[in-house]
Amino acid sequence: MTAKDELARPAPAFRQVASGRLSRQVVSQFQQLMREGVLGSGDKLPAERELAEQFNVSRNSVREALRELDLLGLVESRHGEGTFVRHPGPAELMAPFRTVIELSMPAAESVMEFRMAFEPGVAALAAANLTAEREQTLLAALERFEQAVHGEGAVETSDADFHLAVAQATGNPTVIAVHAAVYELLHDMRKKLPSASYDPHDKSVAGHRALLDAIRARDPARAGRVMHQHLSDVAGELEHQA
Amino acid sequence: MTAKDELARPAPAFRQVASGRLSRQVVSQFQQLMREGVLGSGDKLPAERELAEQFNVSRNSVREALRELDLLGLVESRHGEGTFVRHPGPAELMAPFRTVIELSMPAAESVMEFRMAFEPGVAALAAANLTAEREQTLLAALERFEQAVHGEGAVETSDADFHLAVAQATGNPTVIAVHAAVYELLHDMRKKLPSASYDPHDKSVAGHRALLDAIRARDPARAGRVMHQHLSDVAGELEHQA
């Protein structure tokens, strides 16, 4: 049987032809040049029209390639100025977390539960990794929150900002990225479901104050406990509202 | 002084104008439609020319938007066929960024620290939310891990699978999504940086056993402590190796 003969011959020896989009090839070249250090951070790329000529592709293809690199954070296009190479910071590398979380379309309750599982650890880590500079940032955030509660400024966001500041204080890019992604989700939900919002009040201020104290004392265990308590209070408020 | 006058006026009341690229706006619309479930996995999008008409932008802008969605894995364009919606898993969402992530060591190192902040809370939540069904899943995962350590099966992945099973046991979609995304990153790093790998051994088995015990006992506090201890051990191993 010819069929058997075919099976007996293990190596077809037919190489894939392959090609793919031109923009992909352009992207690959750029990535390689950046790995090799030929393209350093801050370098200005040639104009799109010129790149098109050098790569021998149309400007459209060049633009699609640049858009990809832009999305990856490897490049930044500024209208009227040019396109510049950029080595993305650790936080930006974690950007896809945002999409991952958003796509899971979590319910409001699951986000609150997530916070209770996550943020105590974040607070503890912040206490462990605190530096003088981060301490100042935290202090400033707390101050803004208190002012907001007392009527000046946006109350809705200053609470989130404080929690975000705590995450920042960990100095850990993964923590910061995840935290930011989740809070963005929370922000969206609050616009849609008023039931997910709560009015910060004096008790919240006390909670934040206690948290900051624990962090400044470099006491991870206490910071974790205080954060857990604070979130429990908030969750209780939400249920009470509903 | 006019400068003082400016400062005294707290509300500029000038809204940012903003606009940005057209393709961004198109991308946003698609993402929203996908979140809302209007665009289900496998759906065929209208042709580019038609989309251009409907969005009232040029085909170029539509294409740039589709390229972005393509890169994110949210859409797949097949030459000659059409463009199709895809709901990718965490693995695919992180994929494009893996080539970039090796550029940043700090980002890689931060993942382990993230786990120590996050997973104890996950374990505690799993203990609190345990059901009979999830308990069985956890048991099975532990069994596979033990078999792998004793020489049968893939050691590298069974450890991750067990931790993933713990996250699943929380029943919280947000927790599960974040956990999956982070482990995706971890998996990738282990292939590239040998320093991020460790050999699971008997001590790990003991750690996992103790963790499962605590969860089955529905003891959140103990589960959190055990997970923290387990991760500390692993981290210690890693340092010892280096």
Next chain:
DNA sequence: TACGGTTCAGAGGTAGGACCTCTTAACCAG
């Protein structure tokens, strides 16, 4: 009946040109 070739329409991929808008810098006028 089965296989292979042809044709055709639909859709993505590429090209190149035209025009708009933004940014910067140089220049000019008050």
Next chain:
DNA sequence: CTGGTTAAGAGGTCCTACCTCTGAACCGTA
């Protein structure tokens, strides 16, 4: 020194034309 004008460079958008791939319908021949 300030503010307006101008011009050049560069990204953003649009349009039109053409190429190539895919799939389906329609053949023909063995």
